[in-house]
Amino acid sequence: MVKATILLLVACAPLLALGQEQQPPVTTSVVVPVVGSTDGPGDMRWRTDVFLRNDLRTEATVSLALPTAPDQPAVITTIPPGQTVSFPDIVGQTFGMDTVLSPLVIETMG
Numbered sequence: 001m002v003k004a005t006i007l008l009l010v011a012c013a014p015l016l017a018l019g020q021e022q023q024p025p026v027t028t029s030v031v032v033p034v035v036g037s038t039d040g041p042g043d044m045r046w047r048t049d050v051f052l053r054n055d056l057r058t059e060a061t062v063s064l065a066l067p068t069a070p071d072q073p074a075v076i077t078t079i080p081p082g083q084t085v086s087f088p089d090i091v092g093q094t095f096g097m098d099t100v101l102s103p104l105v106i107e108t109m110g
Contacts, residue, residue: 037092054079
């Protein structure tokens with residue numbers, strides 16, 4: 001089995017300016033050009049594992065979406081401070097889809 005592993009760091013926090021009110025939370029977006037779960041030549045299975053790490057001191061809420069997959073599925077997860085979450089075979093296991101290739105849009109939700 002062949003797989004692609006992608007490590008993305010989630011690092012987004014509200015910005016504070018000295019002497020000013022708290023600014024609205026910052027949303028960060030990352031697009032992974034292609035993730036998938038599909039058969040390849042020679043009976044190989046191609047899949048994408050994704051790891052997200054929160055290097056902040058606060059919990060991060062993250063949305064993951066497959067914009068070109070049927071029904072454009074999305075999931076939302078929270079990542080505790082200093083922790084990493086893993087999504088082995090993100091398309092097959094997390095989204096429950098087979099033979100799909102799509103970009104992956106990852107957004108922190110403030």
